[in-house]
Amino acid sequence: MAALTPMMQQYMAIKEQYKDCILFYRLGDFYEMFYDDALTASRELEITLTGKNCGQEERAPMCGVPYHAVDVYLNKLVAKGYKVAICEQAEDPKQAKGIVKREVIRIVTPGTNLSQQALDEGRNNYLMCLVYDDNQFGLAITDISTGDFYTTEVATLKELYDEIHRFSPSEIICNDSFYMSGASLDDFKDRLHVSVSTLDTWYMDEAVSVQKIKEHFKVASLDGLGLTDFPSGTLAVGALLLYLYETQKNTLDNLTKITPYRSGGYMIIDSATNRNLELIETLREKQKKGSLLWVLDKTKTAMGARLMRNWIEQPLIEKKKITARQDAVEELYNDMITREEIREYLNAVYDLERLVTRISYRTANPRDLIAFKTSLGMIPPVKQLLSQAKSAELKEIDERMDCLEDIYDLIEKSIQDEPPIMIREGGMIKEGYNEDVDKFRLSRTEGKTWLAELEAREKEKTGIKNLRVRYNKVFGYYLEVTNSYKELVPEDWTRKQTLANAERYITPELKELEDMILGAEDKLAALEYDLYCEVRDSIGEQVVRIQETAKAIAHLDVLASLACVAQSNDYVRPSINTKGVIDIQGGRHPVVEKMNNNQMFIDNDTYLDNKNHRISIITGPNMAGKSTYMRQSALIVLMAQIGSFVPAKSANIGIVDRIFTRVGASDDLASGQSTFMVEMTEVANILRNATSRSLLILDEIGRGTSTFDGLSIAWAVVEHISNPKLLGAKTLFATHYHELTELEGKLDSVNNYCIAVREQGDDIIFLRKIIRGGADKSYGIQVARLAGVPDSVIDRAKEISSWLEETDVTDKAKNLQVRTSAKKKEVVREAVPAEKQMSLFDIYPADHPVLKELAGLDVSNMTPIQALNTLYELQKRLKETN
Incomplete structure (x- = not known):
């Protein structure tokens, strides 16, 4: 086999170290890829595949992308889950002996991509490390673009999934043992569109992890970091840091602190609830518009937008923290002038968190x-406004906010107001910041003037009237004196060349001018680059101060946004209680009323407590507003617990630890689950994980199976929830099973409500008002007419409905009677003897062989197709004997 060329030998040696990456190998103005990498890249990026002679018989597959547009191609590959190793030239090609030395400067992965084009400024880009150790999960989560870094531990898969859904990471790394935990990595990849990879064993070495943590945070022990009580979390933190050092190949100066937390510190919102309540995006279009985030997010900064999203997905469960936020929102609500002035200043604030990350990574440009x-120029006036704040939270923000005047002054003195993007082409440094820069810059425009002035001075000083300053490529600049004046040449001049009729000299001053003029462009660009790097690195040393100020600005931005939204939408401050009472008067759906351009929205009341009003059974026709009503109640509770004002006339909200929703019908064919199976899985999750402090929103439980099975399941679910010994959670339960309204008298905690409608002949008008009592009709046929179902179908449906109702009434009269116990106030249905029905044994004798075989069948162990075939055979035999 023919030997590879020296360059390809270098390529293969580097590729061997990064087998799991696509290698971007720098060649001149392009990043080139070869062999399998080229095949993959050309397919995924839709770029032309060519070939290169690498010393072998066949040309190697090759493709490339221009270095100045690399981010576009890089982002496409990373978004599809690939890792990309960036291999740059490590020395000046002009000074290289042989092949230019190259090395990988960074590995870009979905969780470490810092490209501005790839990052959504309104959301974090999290990288998560999962460690399964001693039947426990350790989690470490970071967003390296902002410097956020968290760790926690959970004991169950359900808690793990809750944390994963809460952070929605773009990349997950884990240890080998994670495969033994029962968690499905394929589920993360397919359902959550997360890049998942496994780390080598050495990443999980406890001693190595602890040492890396100490080195990074510059501490002698883990006690000061709060990691002592998180052994599995510590492993995850160490492994994550090792992974980042391996891939980013820098000092990670922007990761300045680690925040340990317990998962019970916030209201837990699982993925189903997040989706069904449309907290972040709409259910169908997956758009921000139409979500709760769309309503509440009127922030002015990218940092504030990210924090608002985090607040919505992580409501508080501590009354003190909630009321502290409310106090700050109320103060800004009442002082509109100050609030709007603050928001005006914040509008000019860029993304400080991600800017300082680019600075610390040394990728920031002059702009x-x-x-x-x-x-930074906006911070002093903001602090001036905050100096008069009365609420504790606004005062704390003021204290955390650093004006950073020293950094502002440094940039003001050193960097041009409108600099170029490129950092190696000059034009960045302000006049007056550095004397040498000013000289080099002057030399480009004033060089000829300086030479003319030097010539005039030397003429006058020496008396050589025909003295000339001249230039050639060999000697550079020189003073030329004819032989007739050479006796006047000073002794300190140095002779460079003798001609037939003249002598050429140089002087120290002329040599200095020559150096400045001839090398001005290159020297100026190099000097400006060095000075720029000094300024940038000086700012990078203040990363802790900058990040703390950025967090304070984000906090203020969110509070001001909530106050602005509250005022413009006529929200009120809710009271917060720990007694479990939810009392909403005149509640409105925050999103629906905005989508309707604040037109008349029919408000409704909600009352739930831990005693006699624990469960509300809500009946009424489809499209009448049951789901809207239940969702608005849940959203009002959630908004109250993030510290927001709420859309209502008044509200007293008891803190809930979780909100669960079971809404809508959907299947999961990919995993073999029917609509009903998905519904029952979600119900099982709710009943097993809800607590007496939870709020449940249940819509149409049991509708995916037969009427009697569905009714039985719905009935049993209500009984289970209502029992304080089993669950006892506050619940809004919408149903079309009118039989469930009978539970109001049977279970003390159940109350009936319905949606008021007005009938006009065959038509109905939805009044959208929740009233006490149960509905006696579902109005399904009328809703079908509104939906545009053909009249022929509507008419036939009415005929069938009348017949079924008559049959149902007759059967009930024959078979059931209702008695009421005054003592217990409960409704009991009792079976009474009915008319004798025709029996199979009245037609055929009891000892008929077919009947004997039928009685002996073990139906529970038969498949559906076996049962059908057996029934067919028995029926056939009966017909033959008849």
């Missing part, structure tokens, strides 16, 4: 620094 300076 980033100008954006940084502009942002």
Whole structure:
């Protein structure tokens, strides 16, 4: 086999170290890929595949992308889950002896991509490390673009899934043992569109992990970091840091602190509830517009937008923290002038968190620094406004906010107000910041003037009237004196060349001018680059101060946004209680009323407590507003617990630990689950994980199976929830099973409500009002007419409905009677003897062989197709004997 060329030998040696990555190998102005990497990249990026002679018989597959547009191609590959290793030239090609030295400077993965085009400014880009150790899960989560870093531990898969859904990471890394936990990695990949990879064993070495944590945070022990009580979390933190050092190949200076937390510190919102309540995006279009985030997010900064999203997905469960936020929102609500002035200043603040990350990663360009300076210029007036704040939370924000005047002054003195993007082409440094820069810059425009002035001075000083300053490529600049004046040449001049009729000299001053003029462009660009790096690195050393200020600005931005939304939408401050009472007067759906451009929205009341009003059974026709009513109640509770005002006339909200929703019908064919199976799985999850402090929103339980089975399941679910010994959770339960309304008298905690409607002949008008009592009709046929179902179908449906109702009434009269116990106030249905029905044994004798065989069948162990075939055979035999 023919030997590879020296360059390809270098390529193969580097590729061997990064087998799991697509290698972007720098060649001149392109990043080239070869062999399998080229095949993959050309397919995924839809770029032309060519070939290169690498010393072998066949040309190697090759493709490439221009270095100046690399982010576009890089982002496409990373978004599809690939890892990309960036291999750069590590020395100047002009000074290289042989093949230019190259090395990988960074590995880009979905969780470590810092490209501005790839990042959504309104959401975090999390990388999560999962460690399964000693029947426990350790989690470490970071967003390296902002410097956020968290760790926790959970004991069950359900808690693990809750944390994964809460952070929605773009990349997960885990240890080998994670496969033994029962968690499905394929589920993460397919359902959540997360890149998942397994780390080598050495990443999980406890001693190595602890040492890396100590080195990174510069501490002698883990006690000061709060990791002592998180052994599995510590392993995850260490492994994550090792992974980042391996891939990012820098000091990770923006990861300045780790925040340990317990998962019970916030209201837990699982993926189904997040989806059904449309907290972040709509259910169908997956758009922000139409979600709760769309209503509440009027933030002015990218940092505030991310924090608002986090608040919505992580409501508080501590009354003190909730009321502290409310106090701050109320103060800004009442002082509109101050609030709007603050928001005006915040509008000019750029994304400080991600700017300082680019600075610490040394990838920031001069325009980033100008954006940084502009942002810092807004802080002093904001602090001036906050100095009069009365609420504790606003005062704390004021204390946390650093004006960073030293950084502002540094950028103001050093960087041009409108600098170029490129950092190696000059034009960045302001005049007056550095004397040498000013000289080099002057030399480009004033060089000829300087030479003319030097010539005039030397003429006058020496008396050589025909002295000339001249230039050639061999000697550079020189002073030329004819032989007739050479006796006047000073002794300190140095002779460079003798001609037939003249002598050429140089002087120290001329040599200095020559150096400045001839190398001005290159020297100026190099000097400006060095000075720029000094300024950038000086700012990077203040990353802790900057991040703390950025967090404070984000906090203020969210509070101001909530106050602005509350005022413009006529929200009220809810009272917060720990007694479990939810009392909403005149509640409105925050999203629906905004989508309707604040037109008349029919408000409704909600009352739930832990005693006699624990469960509300809600009946009424489809499209009448049951789901809207239940969702608005849940959203009002959630909004109250993030510290927001709420859409209502008044509200007293008892803190809930979780909100569960079971709404709508959907199947999961990919995993072999029917609509009903999905429904029952979600119901099982709710009943097993809800507590007496939870709020349940249940819509149409049991509708995916037969009427009697569905009714039985719905009835049993209500009984289970109502029993304080089993669950005892506050619940809004919408149903078309009118039989469930009978539970109001049977179970003390159940109350009936319905949607009021007005009938006009065959038509109905939805009044959208919740009233006490149960509905006696579902109005399904009328709703079908509104939906545009053909009249022929509607008419036939009415005929069938009348016949079924008559039959149902007759059967009930024959077979059931209702008695009421005054003592227990409960409704009991009792079976009474009915008319004798025709029996199979009245037609055929009891000892008929077919009947004997039928009685002996073990139906429970037969498949549906076996049962059908057996029934067919028995029926056939009966017909033959008849």
